[in-house]
Amino acid sequence: xxxxxxxxxxxxxxxxxxxxxxxxxxxxxxxxxxxxxxxxxxxxxxxxxxxxxxxxxxxxxxxxxxxxxxxxxxxxxxxxxxxxxxxxxxxxxxxxxxxxxxxxxxxxxxxxxxxxxxxxxxxxxxxxxxxxxxxxxxxxxxxxxxxxxxxxxxxxxxxxxxxxxxxxxxxxxx
Amino acid sequence: xxxxxxxxxxxxxxxxxxxxxxxxxxxxxxxxxxxxxxxxxxxxxxxxxxxxxxxxxxxxxxxxxxxxxxxxxxxxxxxxxxxxxxxxxxxxxxxxxxxxxxxxxxxxxxxxxxxxxxxxxxxxxxxxxxxxxxxxxxxxxxxxxxxxxxxxxxxxxxxxxxxxxxxxxxxxxxxxxxxxxxxxxxxxxxxxxxxxxxxxxxxxxxxxxxxxxxxxxxxxxxxxxxxx
Numbered sequence: 387x388x389x390x391x392x393x394x395x396x397x398x399x400x401x402x403x404x405x406x407x408x409x410x411x412x413x414x415x416x417x418x419x420x421x422x423x424x425x426x427x428x429x430x431x432x433x434x435x436x437x438x439x440x441x442x443x444x445x446x447x448x449x450x451x452x453x454x455x456x457x458x459x460x461x462x463x464x465x466x467x468x469x470x471x472x473x474x475x476x477x478x479x480x481x482x483x484x485x486x487x488x489x490x491x492x493x494x495x496x497x498x499x500x501x502x503x504x505x506x507x508x509x510x511x512x513x514x515x516x517x518x519x520x521x522x523x524x525x526x527x528x529x530x531x532x533x534x535x536x537x538x539x540x541x542x543x544x545x546x547x548x549x550x551x552x553x554x555x556x557x558x559x560x
Numbered sequence: 561x562x563x564x565x566x567x568x569x570x571x572x573x574x575x576x577x578x579x580x581x582x583x584x585x586x587x588x589x590x591x592x593x594x595x596x597x598x599x600x601x602x603x604x605x606x607x608x609x610x611x612x613x614x615x616x617x618x619x620x621x622x623x624x625x626x627x628x629x630x631x632x633x634x635x636x637x638x639x640x641x642x643x644x645x646x647x648x649x650x651x652x653x654x655x656x657x658x659x660x661x662x663x664x665x666x667x668x669x670x671x672x673x674x675x676x677x678x679x680x681x682x683x684x685x686x687x688x689x690x691x692x693x694x695x696x697x698x699x700x701x702x703x704x705x706x707x708x709x710x711x712x713x714x715x716x717x718x719x720x721x722x723x724x725x726x727x728x729x730x731x732x733x734x735x736x737x738x739x740x741x742x743x744x745x746x747x748x749x750x751x752x753x754x755x756x757x758x759x760x761x762x763x764x765x766x767x768x769x770x771x772x773x774x775x776x777x778x779x780x781x782x783x784x785x786x787x788x
Contacts, residue, residue, distance in 0.1 A: 418780040420621035420658065425773045427638035428677065428685075430748065432767040436758030445758040468758045470767075471643055548754045555645030555750065559701040560633035 433552040434469035435476045437543040441466070441497070441527055449544040456537050460490070460501040465518075465545055466527040473522040475551040479515050479544050485536030489513040492529040494522060501531060517551075617734065619780045620658035626651035626741070630699035635744075635774050644683075644765065645750040649743055651696050654776055656731070656738040662778040663732060666722035667711060670775070675768035678716045683753075683765050685716035688745040691727055695741050703743075710742065722777065732778070744774075 437450035445468040452461045467473055480487045491513045492504035499505050513530060520528055532541055625634025631651040639648050656662060667689065671678040677685045689711035692703035710725050731740035753761055760766050 418619045418660070419777055420619045420662070421775055421777040422621050422623045422654075423773050423775040424623060424635040425672070425771060426635040427640075427769065427771055428642065428746075429638070429640045429769040430677070430766055431641040431643040432755075432760065433643070434755045434758045434760070447757060447759045449757050469755075470641060544757055546754055546756045549644045549750050549752065552643055552645075555643065555647070557647040557649070559631065559649045559699075560637065 431471045432469040433471045433473060433547045433549070435465055435467050435473060435522070435545050435547050437463050437465050437478065437530075437545050438527075439463055449542050452532070452541040452543070454534055454537060454539050454541065458534055458537055460498075460531040460533045461541065462498050462529065462531050463543060464527040464529055465522075467522045467524050469547070470524055472524060472553045473520075473547060473551055474553060475517055475519040475547075476522070477517050477546040477548070477551070480532055481542045481544075482534055482536075483539045485534055485539060487515075487535070487541065488533045489515065490531045490533075491518075494520060494526055494528050497529050498531055501533075504529070617660035617780075618658035619660045619662060619734070619778070620656070621662070621776060621778055622655045622657050623776055624653050624655070626653055626696060628695055628698040631696055631701055635772075639746070642746075642748050644748050644753065646748050648746045649701055650746070651701065652742045652744060653695075654727075654731070654740040654742060656734050658734045660734045661732055661781040662734065663781050664779045665725040665727055665732065666777045667719065667725045668722045668775050668777075669716055669719045670773045671716075671720070672771040672773065673769060675770045676763060676765045677748075677768060677770045678720065678772070680763065680765065681715040681717040683749055683751045683763075686713055686747040686749060687711070687716055687719055688713040688747070689725060690743040690745065691731075692741045692743065693728065696743060701743065713745075713747070716746075716772075725776070 434445065436446055438446060439450065439452075441464055443466070450463055452463065454461060465476060465478060480489070489512070490510035492498055492510050493506060493508060496505040496508070498510065502510065504510055510531065518528070522528060532543065534541060623635075625632045625636065628651065633650050634652055635650065642648060669678065669687070676683065688709070690703070690707055691710045692707050693705035694703070696702065697704055708726070708728065710727055711723060714723070727740050731738060748765060751765065753764055753766065755761065755766075
């Protein structure tokens with residue numbers, strides 16, 4: 387017991403003697419320093435797109451689900467740019483509980499007047515699931531239709547954007 | 561019977577008293593003489609009649625945005641809407657405003673609003689520092705002199721601690737208007753982020769705001785011993 391106390395006391399004394407020496411060495415190495423700082427804010431952009439049922443919809447942050455009735459009529463939706471950057475494209479997929487799906491699209495910023503006519507009097511063009519190349523400014527939307535081959539089904543439209551579908555990189559000098 | 565001191569004894573006693581008194585006086589006088597002699601010793605002092613001037617040098621470092629037209633953004637102008645793949649170039653002038661030569665210049669960044677820009681070493685900001693022997697050309701930002709790499713490209717995350725900045729030796733000499741012309745290149749790697757159904761992926765570099773403080777630090781030249 388006494389030996390243990392002696393060892394402990396020795397360690398404490400050793401620490402007391404060693405610590406000041408380390409501090410002194412650090413102080414001895416000090417020299418004058420000059421510094422200068424400035425603060426800068428930096429924000430980054432976003433590239434986001436989602437399928438919605440109306441042009442004024444806010445970002446749902448989930449895939450769009452469409453439940454059809456007892457017919458195979460075209461169902462309308464919009465792929466809207468909810469990011470801060472302009473897009474040069476996006477990707478989409480459609481899943482249906484039964485049967486197959488076909489797609490059409492109208493020009494950006496228009497709407498479908500009928501299943502075969504866009505609001506700018508143009509004819510809808512056929513689209514395919516996968517990558518879609520189109521210029522889509524922030525807040526703008528692409529009108530699309532999806533037609534199921536069977537009645538009473540649930541359609542799920544999912545979208546995605548990758549960095550190559552974001553606007554082209556910019557090198558700025560300022 | 562008559563008691564008294566005989567004349568002979570009285571004479572002897574009187575003589576002893578006188579001797580003791582003389583001895584006491586001598587001792588006291590000697591001590592006094594010895595004591596007095598300490599203060600009476602000679603001394604001499606020499607000093608310069610006109611004060612010697614001793615001045616110390618100064619170590620001062622300032623930074624400011626380049627004054628070249630079109631390159632004045634510096635660190636005080638925010639960077640906004642940066643996207644993966646983008647590069648932002650800013651131009652900074654570092655001035656040795658003191659009289660002492662400097663050494664060991666370092667550079668670092670601190671993020672008061674920590675985001676993936678400074679925590680993600682791979683997908684976050686990547687910083688490069690270039691130095692031009694003359695001021696960078698207005699508007700274009702091209703170096704018409706000799707351009708060297710002061711800091712090789714590395715992550716802002718690594719810059720959270722001081723990194724050595726390799727400047728031209730002449731730009732560390734202490735004198736007014738001794739300016740190092742720097743270009744700070746900030747790259748946001750293209751990465752491979754995919755957003756789905758309007759949602760950002762976890763750990764994204766998109767839609768974040770950092771508050772970066774850029775700091776240059778230097779040390780005084782090696783202390784010297786001067787003879788003469």
